[in-house]
Amino acid sequence: MNRLAEWGVVAGAAGLVVVTTLVAVDAPLVAIGLTLLLLLVALVRRVDGWRWLLGLTTALLVCASSGLPALVELSFYPRYAAVAGLVVWGLCRPVRAPVRLAPWTGVLVAALWSVAGLATLSTVWSVVPMETFQRGVALVLLAALVHVLVRRRWSERGVMLADLRTVYLVLSVSALVSLGYAGTGGGLTAGLASSQRFQGIFNNPNMLGIVCALAIPLGWAVYQQFRRPVLLLGLLPAGVCLLLSQSRTGIVAVLVGAAWVLLRHGFGPVVRAATAVAATLLVAHLFNLLPVIFSAPWMQRIVLRFTDPEGADLSNGRTEMWQATVDLWWQNRPTLGFGYASRNHLFELASYDEFFGASVSVVHNSYLQLLLELGLTAVVPLVALLLAAGRGALRAPVRGANSGLVWLVVSGVMVQLTESAIFGTGQPYPYVFWLAVAALLHRPTADPDGEPGATEGGRTRPGRRAHAVLPH
DSSP: OOHHHHHHHHHHHHHHHHHHHHHHHHOHHHHHHHHHHHHHHHHSSSOOHHHHHHHHHHHHHHHHTBSOHHHHHHHTTHHHHHHHHHHHHHHHSOOSSOOOOOHHHHHHHHHHHHHHHHHHHGGGTOSSHHHHHHHHHHHHHHHHHHHHIIIIIOSSHHHHHHHHHHHHHHHHHHHHHHHHHHHHHTHHHHHHTTSSOOOTTBSSHHHHHHHHHHHHHHHHHHHHHHOOGGGGGGHHHHHHHHHHHTOHHHHHHHHHHHHHHHHHHOHHHHHHHHHHHHHHHHHHHHTTOHHHHHTSHHHHHHHHHHHOSTTSOTTTTHHHHHHHHHHHHHTTOTTTOSOTTOHHHHHHHHTTSTTTOTTOOOOOOHHHHHHHHHGGGGHHHHHHHHHHHHHHHHHSOOSTHHHHHHHHHHHHHHHTTTOOOTTOTTSHHHHHHHHHHHHHHOOOTTOTTOOTTOOBTTBOOTTOOOOOOOOO
16 A cells, blocks of 8 residues: 555544544434444455545535534535545556546546536636535536546456445445434434434435435445345345335335336346236235235325325426426526526525515426526536436446446436436535446446456456457
């Protein structure tokens, strides 16, 4: 480990000790969760300094999305510093072999840089220039992180999936800590009793739902790569949190992504999956378990949210928000928009207009929000990003870890139809999503075919022979 790696590990360990000590005063269970995260990462073999910093960065992004003020304040600026540290570290580390970008990986990287550059440039015409500049720089860091990974670090598929495994461990621990924290504060009991939606340590149930919607397929991808059953344990808290959050967006996205992977596998797997579901329901019916399950308060609440969400329309006012967004954008600044990250300020001003109404405060659609903030100038890079993600979902092979990555990408695209998180750089969602898209499109130089037996850290896995590359 070089000197930069040593300093990174020392700084990360010192930061975690400080954060854990401060948080332990008001939220001991969260502090226990951070300690558990350290132990889990330490137990994973071959954790280099960069991966430690990646885990710390993901943890800081989770803390910034928390409903606990202490965690939000402690992580507000360090999260961006941590992302910058990953980029700088990746640029400074030696490259063992040059990594050539596949065509669609290049499209993804170029489109991310275009959106990030346009977002930062919109500071010039933004209605909130300081907010736009700060968030624009954060988006530049996200684009730089993806570029550094595919160009310099991810030369082997094993390294790529090991990095994503670290992210998965952090998300799983955050779900587990959410259950423990809510269990002591009464939130878990209230969620099971249906009196309120469960949000754990996150700032709202939807945030918890979309994070878990990514953690579940990511966990499956990691398991498919490393074939260690213990990795599946992280799916349990994520699945429970997803159901208790009652997030229709998250639940539907996970199911659609899973169905897409099954369809990609062909007619046979679809029939077998349908048969297994039918057999399970039949057995549950014979043992009279269905009435018990569907009579549970939390299950009834989920069913009501899909059928009669408290007397409102099924979109919970989202159609009104979308119409207000289109009107505000098209009637005022259709070409350049109002500036990146200006949405909160815009709707605060629009609330004084009777046409919009004070109830409209969020867009709940990533694509409409980007048009509102950056206008028609963002259409080309946005379409390029969606085409790159769609290319991976449609054409990438669905064997091994790719099955989980395809599942994640399809679920992520679905989430963006009713949530505005695709470029929300202050939370973990965009980092997990775009890293997964890059991993799905990227073809590492050392493993061009993406076989499950790829190397990690320069070692060849048992059962596979290294083949010499002969010149033509």
